[in-house]
Amino acid sequence: MTSPKQALAHPASSVEAAPGSQPGAARGADGRGTPPEGKGPWRSRLYRWDMKASPYVFIAPFFITFGAFSLVPLLYTAWYSLHNVQLSSLDTQTWAGLDNYKNLLSSDFFWNALKNTFTIGVISTVPQLMAAIGLAHLLNYKLRGSTVWRVVMLTPYATSVAAATLVFTLLYSWDGGMVNWLLDFVGIDPINWRESDWGSQFAVSSIVIWRWTGYNALIYLAAMQAIPADLYESAAIDGANRWQQFRHVTVPQLRPTILFTVVVSTIGATQLFGEPLLFGGVSGSKGGSEHQYQTLGLYMYDQGWIIGNLGKASAIAWSMFLILLIIAAINLLVTRRLRKSQ
Amino acid sequence: MRTTTRRSHRLLALAAVAALTTGVLAGCAGDSDDGDSSDSGNNAGGGKTTLTIGTFGVFGYKQAGLYDEYMKAHPDITIKENVTTRTDVYWPKVLTRLQAGSGTDDIQAIEVGNITEAVQTQGAKFVDLGKDVDKSQWLDWKNAQATTPDGKLIGLGTDIGPMAICYRKDLFEKAGLETDRTKLAAQWKGDWNKYVDLGKQYMKKAPSGTKFVDSASSVYNAVLNGESERYYDKSGEVVWDKSKGVKNAWDVAMSVATSNMSAKLKQFDKPWDQGYANASFATVACPAWMIGYIQEKSGEAGKGKWDVAAAPTAGNWGGSFIGVPTASKHQKEAVELAKWLTAPEQQAKVFAKQASFPSTPSAYSSLKPATATTEFFSNAPITQIFSDSAKTIPAQVFGVKDQPINTALTDIGILQVEQKGKSPEQGWDAATNEIKDVLGQ
Numbered sequence: 147m148t149s150p151k152q153a154l155a156h157p158a159s160s161v162e163a164a165p166g167s168q169p170g171a172a173r174g175a176d177g178r179g180t181p182p183e184g185k186g187p188w189r190s191r192l193y194r195w196d197m198k199a200s201p202y203v204f205i206a207p208f209f210i211t212f213g214a215f216s217l218v219p220l221l222y223t224a225w226y227s228l229h230n231v232q233l234s235s236l237d238t239q240t241w242a243g244l245d246n247y248k249n250l251l252s253s254d255f256f257w258n259a260l261k262n263t264f265t266i267g268v269i270s271t272v273p274q275l276m277a278a279i280g281l282a283h284l285l286n287y288k289l290r291g292s293t294v295w296r297v298v299m300l301t302p303y304a305t306s307v308a309a310a311t312l313v314f315t316l317l318y319s320w321d322g323g324m325v326n327w328l329l330d331f332v333g334i335d336p337i338n339w340r341e342s343d344w345g346s347q348f349a350v351s352s353i354v355i356w357r358w359t360g361y362n363a364l365i366y367l368a369a370m371q372a373i374p375a376d377l378y379e380s381a382a383i384d385g386a387n388r389w390q391q392f393r394h395v396t397v398p399q400l401r402p403t404i405l406f407t408v409v410v411s412t413i414g415a416t417q418l419f420g421e422p423l424l425f426g427g428v429s430g431s432k433g434g435s436e437h438q439y440q441t442l443g444l445y446m447y448d449q450g451w452i453i454g455n456l457g458k459a460s461a462i463a464w465s466m467f468l469i470l471l472i473i474a475a476i477n478l479l480v481t482r483r484l485r486k487s488q
Numbered sequence: 489m490r491t492t493t494r495r496s497h498r499l500l501a502l503a504a505v506a507a508l509t510t511g512v513l514a515g516c517a518g519d520s521d522d523g524d525s526s527d528s529g530n531n532a533g534g535g536k537t538t539l540t541i542g543t544f545g546v547f548g549y550k551q552a553g554l555y556d557e558y559m560k561a562h563p564d565i566t567i568k569e570n571v572t573t574r575t576d577v578y579w580p581k582v583l584t585r586l587q588a589g590s591g592t593d594d595i596q597a598i599e600v601g602n603i604t605e606a607v608q609t610q611g612a613k614f615v616d617l618g619k620d621v622d623k624s625q626w627l628d629w630k631n632a633q634a635t636t637p638d639g640k641l642i643g644l645g646t647d648i649g650p651m652a653i654c655y656r657k658d659l660f661e662k663a664g665l666e667t668d669r670t671k672l673a674a675q676w677k678g679d680w681n682k683y684v685d686l687g688k689q690y691m692k693k694a695p696s697g698t699k700f701v702d703s704a705s706s707v708y709n710a711v712l713n714g715e716s717e718r719y720y721d722k723s724g725e726v727v728w729d730k731s732k733g734v735k736n737a738w739d740v741a742m743s744v745a746t747s748n749m750s751a752k753l754k755q756f757d758k759p760w761d762q763g764y765a766n767a768s769f770a771t772v773a774c775p776a777w778m779i780g781y782i783q784e785k786s787g788e789a790g791k792g793k794w795d796v797a798a799a800p801t802a803g804n805w806g807g808s809f810i811g812v813p814t815a816s817k818h819q820k821e822a823v824e825l826a827k828w829l830t831a832p833e834q835q836a837k838v839f840a841k842q843a844s845f846p847s848t849p850s851a852y853s854s855l856k857p858a859t860a861t862t863e864f865f866s867n868a869p870i871t872q873i874f875s876d877s878a879k880t881i882p883a884q885v886f887g888v889k890d891q892p893i894n895t896a897l898t899d900i901g902i903l904q905v906e907q908k909g910k911s912p913e914q915g916w917d918a919a920t921n922e923i924k925d926v927l928g929q
Contacts, residue, residue, distance in 0.1 A: 233580060234609040234888070236587045255925060312758065319759040321751070322766065341907040427757035429576075429895050435903035436918070451580040453892050453926050 220467075226460035233454035246461035256462070258437050259445040260469075262347065266422075266441060267415030270351035275407055278359050279400070282366035283392055296367070299360035311353055311424035318349045318425075340425070346439045353421045358414070362407050369403035370396060401484065409477050416470055419443035442466050537818050538566045539825055541810070542593035544578040545571075546780075547646070548842035554834055558825065565821060575599050585815075586613045592813040594822035598643050600807045601894070603633050604886040607642060608724075614642035615812040620823055625832060629883040630847045634809050643809030644830040645847035647838070649775030650877035651710060651803045653683070654782055657795045657866060659770040662695040669868060673798040680711050680740045680800045687749040690770060700749040702760065702769045704906045705898035707750075708741035710773030712894075713884070714803030719894070720887030726927060728893055729920065738897070738916070745906040745915075752906055754899070761785045767793075775805040776845035776874045779857075783864050796868040802880040807847065845874050852878075889926055896922035 227246055229239040250256045285295055302310070317324045318339035326336040339349045373396065381391050397404075418441045423430045425439070431448035433440025440448070442462060450459025541549075547569075549555060555567040570593055572578035579602050585591040598606050606614070618641035623631050626645045634643035653673075660667045665686065666675060676682040684707075687700035694700070701707060712718060715733025720726055728734055744750050751769040753760040763769055764785035772778065774796065782794060810830065812822045828834060835846035836854050843857060855871040862870075887893075901919030904910040910918070 232609075233583050234605055236584070253925070254921075316758055316762075319762070321753075321759065321768070322762065323759075338907055341903070428754055429899040431576075432895070432899055435900050435908060452576055452895075453889070454580075454583075455928060458928075 223460045223463050226457055227464050229457050231456040231460075233450065233456050236456070239457075242457060246458050247465070249458060250461055250465060255437060255440070255445060256465075259433075259440050259442045262433070262437075262439055263416060263418065263441045263443075266347050266351050266354075266418060266439065267412065269347065270354040270418075271408070271411045271415050273351075274355045274359050275362055275404070275411060277355070278362035278407070279366050279397075279404070281359065281363040282370055283396065285363065285367050286370045296364065299363055301360070302357045303361040305357065307357070307420040308424055310357060311421050314349065314353045314356075315425055315427065340427075341435060341438075343436070343438045346425075346434055350418075350422050350425055350439050353425065354415075354418065357421075358411070362411070365407055366400060366403060369400050373399045405477070405481060405484070409474075412473055412477075413470060416466065416473065417443055419447065423447070442469075536564055536566050537821055538568060539595065539818060539822055540568045540570055540593040541595040541597075541825075542570045542572070542578070542582065543597040544575045544599070545573065546842065547571075547597065547808075548780075548838040548844050549829060552834075552837045552841040554829060554837065558828060565825070567825070575601070583610070586610055586813060589613075589815050592815045594816040594818055595810050595812055595826050597646070598634075598809045598811055600633065600649075600809070601886070601891040603643065603809055604720075604890060605888045606811070607634060607636050608888055611636040611638075611640055611642060613814055614640075615814055615816075615819055615823060616640040617642070617644055617812065617823060617826070621827055625848045625850060627847055627849060627878070629881070630807070632883070633886065634811075643811040644826055646808045646810055646830055647777060647806075647835070647844035648847045648878060648881075649713075649777055649804050649806035650845055650874045650881060651713065651799045651805050652774045652776075652796050652870075652873050652877060653771055653799050654774035654778065654794055654796050654865070655771040656767060656769075656790075656793055658793045659695055659698055659767065660690070663690045663693045663770070665690060667795070669795055669797040676800045677798070678800060680707070681743070683707075683800050684740060684743050684747075684749075687744065687771075688747060691747075691749050694770075697766075697768060699751040699769045700771060701744060702751050702753050702763060702772050703755060704741045704745035704750050704752075705902050706755055706773050707744050708737050708898055708902055709805060709894075710799065710803060711740050711801070712737035712803075713805045714799070714801035714882065716882040716884060718884055718886065719890055720885050722885055724887065726887065726889075726893075728897075728923065734897075738901075738912075741902050742905065742912040742915075745902060746912070750906060754903070764790070773799065773805070776839075776843055776870075777806060779843035779861060779865070779870065783861060791864050792866055794864060795866045796870050796873055798873055798877065802877040802882075804878075804881045804884070807845075843870070845878065849878075892926045893923055896926060 226239075228242060228244070230242045230245075231239045281299065285292065285299070289295060318326075320326060320336055320338040320340065323339070325339065329336065337345050339345045377395050377399070378391055381395050386394065422433055422439045422441055422444055426433060426444075429452075431440075431444050431452050433444050443466075446459050446462040446466070449455045449462060543549075550569055555569065559565055559567055572581070578597075579599065582592065582596055582598075586596075618635075618639070621641075621644065623641065627648065630645040630648060631641065634645070635641050653676075655672070657667050660672075666672050676686060690700045712733055715731075715736060717727075717731045717733040719728040719731065719734065751763055753763050753769075764782060765787060767786075767790070772782070774782070779796075782790070786794065810826050812819055812826055816822050830848070832846060832848040832851035832854075835844075835848055836851045836856075838844050839846055839851070839855050840858055843861060846852065846855070852871075852875045855875070857870055862868075897919045900922045901915040904918050905912055905915040
């Protein structure tokens with residue numbers, strides 16, 4: 147986290163300094179009623195207006211787009227979630243109060259989706275980050291053609307979800323898929339990857355792991371290269387081997403980066419959608435015949451766009467939003483704890 | 489130092505203001521330009537009118553060269569097709585655009601599973617085509633499906649899906665079964681259970697790695713689409729759990745799912761496509777539009793090995809409509825194009841290319857499948873078989889949530905029995921829960 151902070155520090159301080167000192171001067175001039183350096187009053191007024199308004203004009207594009215594409219939809223979704231709205235008749239909305247939310251809390255499908263989102267999230271995030279840190283450590287050694295390795299790491303991330311998932315679907319197809327074919331070699335009976343409970347979840351997480359491990363590894367690698375070399379040198383002088391260096395130097399130094407990737411991966415896992423949808427093939431939004439890999443994102447899509455119950459889908463969207471807020475709060479607490487302990 | 493900062497600030501502000509104003513002005517200018525050109529295009533007829541047509545899957549219009557033909561005959565018209573592969577992605581998009589009153593194409597295709605929803609909830613958003621066409625050209629039940637309660641015809645029928653059974657002659661021979669299409673049809677005529685019995689016989693001597701049928705769900709759909717009663721009754725009430733048609737189709741599907749004769753594939757999935765290429769199943773319920781699909785997915789290896797026989801009962805599986813949204817800016821031209829595309833001659837051309845079966849009976853006498861298709865299917869008289877089926881299709885009542893109810897039964901209920909080894913009762917209960925969720929009960 148040290149490098150992003152430093153990067154941020156520069157523009158932040160200059161921005162604060164500029165409007166902070168200048169409007170003060172302008173106000174002083176205006177208060178006395180005499181423009182500085184003998185220029186016309188309209189000029190000073192224009193100048194004052196410029197000082198106050200320009201910063202807002204400069205930051206406006208972001209906030210306008212944010213408002214139009216994030217805030218308004220967010221609030222509109224909240225409004226929808228309190229109504230009975232059907233996709234086929236958006237103009238007739240009847241007030242439902244908290245019915246949609248009550249309906250969700252008593253729906254087995256919702257709890258099932260929440261549980262799946264959690265388990266798939268755990269079995270994809272944990273191995274993924276551990277593998278990433280290991281890979282980053284290996285890439286951090288002096289290697290021949292290190293750029294090639296790094297680029298290769300990023301290729302899965304650059305692949306489209308659709309293409310990757312389609313290939314994985316074929317690999318996992320229960321009749322004639324390559325995975326079952328390999329299992330057959332070792333004498334294991336074919337597994338119906340799409341319909342078995344843990345098998346399908348494993349398959350979905352393997353796609354996630356494949357796509358994101360390299361991406362996270364590169365983030366770790368960047369952070370590792372910022373670790374001063376003399377730390378390793380002194381560790382080596384003290385007689386620490388590679389593994390001990392990794393444990394006692396690399397990992398503690400990476401702690402802020404690890405936290406960052408954990409947060410980003412958790413958010414990604416909560417919103418998991420594309421992989422299970424495409425893995426399911428036709429009617430993939432059901433997440434299997436027993437909803438065994440239906441995530442919250444899929445459940446929302448199924449309710450809103452397949453069944454056409456937009457009110458309920460909006461309620462799911464807001465529930466997801468609240469869950470993310472809770473995760474963010476927990477993360478904040480953990481970060482504070484860690485900082486104190488350091 | 490100070491003055492330079494100030495000057496640069498002023499310059500920046502000026503630049504920003506300048507940029508904003510020119511942007512606004514350019515916007516205005518752009519708008520009026522657009523207005524002018526399209527106006528002159530419409531009034532003087534000198535410019536070109538671009539008609540867009542929104543479809544899903546493969547409609548075959550482009551493949552049969554119909555757009556080019558129309559544009560040649562009408563030099564002032566340009567046609568652009570916007571294709572979405574999957575219906576479940578296509579339809580929600582159309583619904584939202586219809587209600588927003590903008591963004592729709594000049595012509596929108598509607599799948600038969602969505603036509604009731606369109607008729608009951610979107611009637612006002614489509615142009616009434618009834619006055620412009622000779623309705624008697626189409627099959628009565630096809631028109632009825634696209635007619636609103638107050639008599640508005642919101643869609644013109646494109647294809648229909650009369651059903652037959654496509655089967656692998658070579659596999660049948662190896663399993664010691666009858667291979668002649670008329671004798672086969674006679675063996676299972678009138679009762680899908682006889683078809684299942686033949687499957688049991690097939691499995692006794694089945695060539696290794698093959699099953700009798702692709703999936704229990706496809707058998708379910710095939711049976712259900714021949715029943716007059718489905719999920720809704722005529723008054724629009726949901727009766728799926730009391731419906732005789734559903735019961736019958738479910739029972740047949742259950743005997744398939746529990747007797748190891750199914751390859752357990754999911755239709756339109758990638759592994760299903762592979763199933764055609766690897767010849768892993770011997771029969772498939774075969775609506776006319778499936779002919780083109782089989783030919784494409786089986787490839788050269790399947791040539792001459794497939795054959796077509798009449799199905800146990802006649803039924804209609806699939807088929808679409810095209811309608812003109814009132815939001816279309818070129819309604820008159822769009823209606824003309826829709827009329828032309830769905831006229832018997834054009835439907836016959838699509839059949840020749842894609843084997844999509846016409847919904848206009850007067851085209852039946854002139855139907856000619858492509859020679860490649862005929863050869864592929866062992867010279868089976870597919871025109872004759874599908875025409876005969878089309879004539880005896882029962883009229884079916886559809887409902888607003890027909891599609892999600894069907895998905896719940898096939899992709900939850902039947903799939904649990906077929907792939908997870910659940911009992912038929914458990915499968916039925918799971919489907920019931922799902923349908924309750926769909927209907928918001």
